[in-house]
Amino acid sequence: MPQGPEQRRELGAFLRTRRERVTPAEVGLPLSGRRRTPGLRREELALLAGISATWYTYLEQGRDIRASDQVLESLARTLRLDPGERAHLFRLAGHTLAAEAANEDPEPLPSEVAAVPRLLQPQPAFIINGRYDVLSCNQAAEELFPHLTDGPVAPANLARWTFLDPAARDVVVDWEEEARGLLARLRTMAGRHPGDPRYTTLIDELKSGSQEVRAWWPRYDVQVRHGGRKRLRRGGHEVVEYAYTAFHLAEQPDRTLVIYVAEGADR
Incomplete structure (x- = not known):
């Protein structure tokens, strides 16, 4: 399912909020000085997920790039997403199932x-x-x-x-x-x-x-x-x-x- 600008912004914001709630200690990273923001840095998340820091930054910024299933799985695992959050990540990334993309309100209610x-x-x-x-x-x-x-x-x-x-x-x-x-x-x-x-x-x-x-x-x-x-x-x-x-x-x-x-x- 193609992504529009609004959906890409939603994806970036969702990734940022999830990145900010994961502490370095939870993923085995040593504490290294004072941090200006909570959670993981972008480059730390990218390293743990096995992707380019620049590419991940583009993803979080809402740029027009396409994430594969493999990348999304890696991000979901690194960010410790629960099943509902993982499914939401995939939908925001344009991987919505055809059944979910169908009109939710067939009329009338029988x-x-x-x-x-x-x-x-x-x-x-x-x-x-x-x-x-x-x-x-x-x-x-x-x-x-x-x-x-x-x-x-x-x-x-x-x-x-x-x-x-x-x-x-x-x-x-x-x-x-x-x-x-x-x-x-x-x-x-x-x-x-x-x-x-x-x-x-x-x-x-x-x-x-x-x-x-x-x-x-x-x-x-x-x-x-x-x-x-x-x-x-x-x-x-x-x-x-x-x-x-x-x-x-x-x-x-x-x-x-x-x-x-x-x-x-x-x-």
Whole structure:
């Protein structure tokens, strides 16, 4: 997949942030005097990855050069990227799989799929796309996440609700941790659709309305969507721990069914 200037800049910024978090001690390099910047120097990373320092500098500067699979693998290994970060690196370098480059929003959401969250009542459940637009949800989810679907801006969007609706900070007990993870997953999805105005518009809106997004977005954290556990304040008072699971829809991997089950509930 060809790279545009914006995607090359994203690649350079992502590499820089990852280089800055790796200490010389972690990769077996001796400390050599005072360092002006955190992490590895460019020439140190290039040496460890077995590539030219000049060529790597061009890559980080966003110049129009093409990195091979072998070079990307070496950089990912040296930078100690996790699987999600490694996949993000390859996508930014123009190695996106054909299935990921396809339109993520075939229309419309089939009625039998849209009905699934209602069939899962009373467990809170909803279907989202890669931008966290809420495509379908049941009554339990609407009650657990107040104003998610009846907010002033359409379409309903979980990222917008998390960062821009004050109710989210009351409902999500560990708000900062959860919000950071959501933003990292949104960046991962945006990396699969470079230049897509739908992502750009959403991200600009989040930056405009949230000081946290403005502070966290430049860190280039990425994360794949997954299940886990989350503490939520139900009904404005009771704190309940939920296990949640994400299922990607067949042939539509950017669309995800998310189901919440309260701790101790019958499963």
